[in-house]
Amino acid sequence: MFSQFFGGYLLNHNIVSREQLSRALDEKKNTRMRLGVLAINEGLMTSEQVEHVNVMQQTVDLRFGDLAVQLGYLKEQDVDDLLHKQPTDYLLLGQALVNMGALSNEGFERAINDYKATLKLDDDDISGDQYDALSSMVSEFYHFSTARNARLYTNYVTLLFKSLIRFIGDDFTPLDASICRTAEGACIVRQLINGAYKGQTIISAEPDEYRCFARRFAKEAYFESDEFDDASVSEFLNVINGLYAVNESNETGTEIGLEPLALFRNEDVPLGEEAFSIPVQFTFGEVEFIVAF
Amino acid sequence: MNIEDIKVMVCDDSMFARKSMVMFITSLGVKQIIEAADGQQAIDKYAENKPDVVFMDIVMPVVTGIDALIKIKETDPAARVIMASSIGTQQYLKSAIKAGAADFLQKPITNDQVKQILENVCKGVI
Numbered sequence: 417m418f419s420q421f422f423g424g425y426l427l428n429h430n431i432v433s434r435e436q437l438s439r440a441l442d443e444k445k446n447t448r449m450r451l452g453v454l455a456i457n458e459g460l461m462t463s464e465q466v467e468h469v470n471v472m473q474q475t476v477d478l479r480f481g482d483l484a485v486q487l488g489y490l491k492e493q494d495v496d497d498l499l500h501k502q503p504t505d506y507l508l509l510g511q512a513l514v515n516m517g518a519l520s521n522e523g524f525e526r527a528i529n530d531y532k533a534t535l536k537l538d539d540d541d542i543s544g545d546q547y548d549a550l551s552s553m554v555s556e557f558y559h560f561s562t563a564r565n566a567r568l569y570t571n572y573v574t575l576l577f578k579s580l581i582r583f584i585g586d587d588f589t590p591l592d593a594s595i596c597r598t599a600e601g602a603c604i605v606r607q608l609i610n611g612a613y614k615g616q617t618i619i620s621a622e623p624d625e626y627r628c629f630a631r632r633f634a635k636e637a638y639f640e641s642d643e644f645d646d647a648s649v650s651e652f653l654n655v656i657n658g659l660y661a662v663n664e665s666n667e668t669g670t671e672i673g674l675e676p677l678a679l680f681r682n683e684d685v686p687l688g689e690e691a692f693s694i695p696v697q698f699t700f701g702e703v704e705f706i707v708a709f
Numbered sequence: 710m711n712i713e714d715i716k717v718m719v720c721d722d723s724m725f726a727r728k729s730m731v732m733f734i735t736s737l738g739v740k741q742i743i744e745a746a747d748g749q750q751a752i753d754k755y756a757e758n759k760p761d762v763v764f765m766d767i768v769m770p771v772v773t774g775i776d777a778l779i780k781i782k783e784t785d786p787a788a789r790v791i792m793a794s795s796i797g798t799q800q801y802l803k804s805a806i807k808a809g810a811a812d813f814l815q816k817p818i819t820n821d822q823v824k825q826i827l828e829n830v831c832k833g834v835i
Contacts, residue, residue: 665798
């Protein structure tokens with residue numbers, strides 16, 4: 417999930433464009449990791465040193481690792497370690513952006529270091545799937561710590577992103593959140609939360625994106641109809657709300673319930689309270705998630 | 710009993726959940742499948758068809774899954790009803806067990822879980 421939020425960081429800081437990021441997300445599956453980007457990420461080489469090796473490679477018939485050792489930038493053991501390192505998802509994204517020319521080695525070095533520093537994360541935090549690291553990343557990205565019910569928002573949105581990766585795909589970028597009082601979109605699904613506290617959760621999208629989202633969730637069970645699209649998107653929302661309710665019940669003993677899902681087509685839905693609008697850019701388009709506690 | 714001979718009822722207000730489960734159950738060779746879209750339909754169709762096993766959602770309009778389970782158990786105490794719900798909190802689990810559910814599956818339900826239940830029905834374990 418670090419990869420998705422790193423993508424969001426690059427976009428929000430205007431380091432890459434939406435089109436470049438979308439292309440890189442598409443291409444990262446076929447991207448081969450290069451030693452230079454790995455070495456920068458590990459802090460073993462600076463971007464200048466990587467550039468130097470790259471330039472030297474044009475005149476000398478040596479592999480990157482061998483040349484870096486010859487120039488005194490790396491030890492042989494470092495090269496060995498780097499070659500055996502499994503590239504993480506965010507590194508593949510970074511490599512894809514470097515390959516496309518959207519990001520220089522230096523730009524990648526600056527962005528990755530700034531982002532890690534912002535989140536106060538180390539490599540162990542971002543290489544695994546530790547819940548605490550993920551939730552602090554989510555909370556930091558959306559500034560939930562300043563919100564009322566910060567714990568609820570952080571837990572819900574962390575679960576939402578984990579569920580997107582699990583059920584829809586990892587080719588998305590979280591965009592900046594905003595506060596809204598109305599849900600607007602051609603296709604809207606809403607589920608209210610009741611019980612120990614109240615809340616509302618919404619998925620909103622334009623018809624094409626809504627259909628793509630429905631198709632991704634349904635997988636081979638998909639068949640094309642508006643009714644099935646509604647059913648599929650509704651079920652996604654219902655499943656993650658159910659998982660959220662179970663987590664709440666198990667972790668804090670709080671019992672919450674879910675109301676039947678409601679569908680809206682081509683109408684604005686007043687929320688009756690301030691809510692977080694969380695747009696997410698998939699490679700097929702944008703889908704908005706709205707959450708209020 | 711063989712899997713081809715059992716009669717299964719799938720009750721869920723989500724067409725997606727019904728279709729996904731029906732598709733999988735059909736692939737296992739089950740020939741008699743009844744669908745219900747809310748708790749009241751489940752009560753009516755149970756009485757009419759007497760299925761060997763029911764997969765029942767909880768949060769549904771008209772009549773909830775728990776209320777439908779209670780009604781079905783009143784008319785047929787031997788009914789095998791598996792609650793298949795997105796919300797498996799302690800409270801819901803307790804209500805389902807108290808009402809006589811044979812098992813509880815938390816969504817997303819895997820094909821292996823459904824297959825296991827049907828095999829147990831065939832063996833008479835549930």
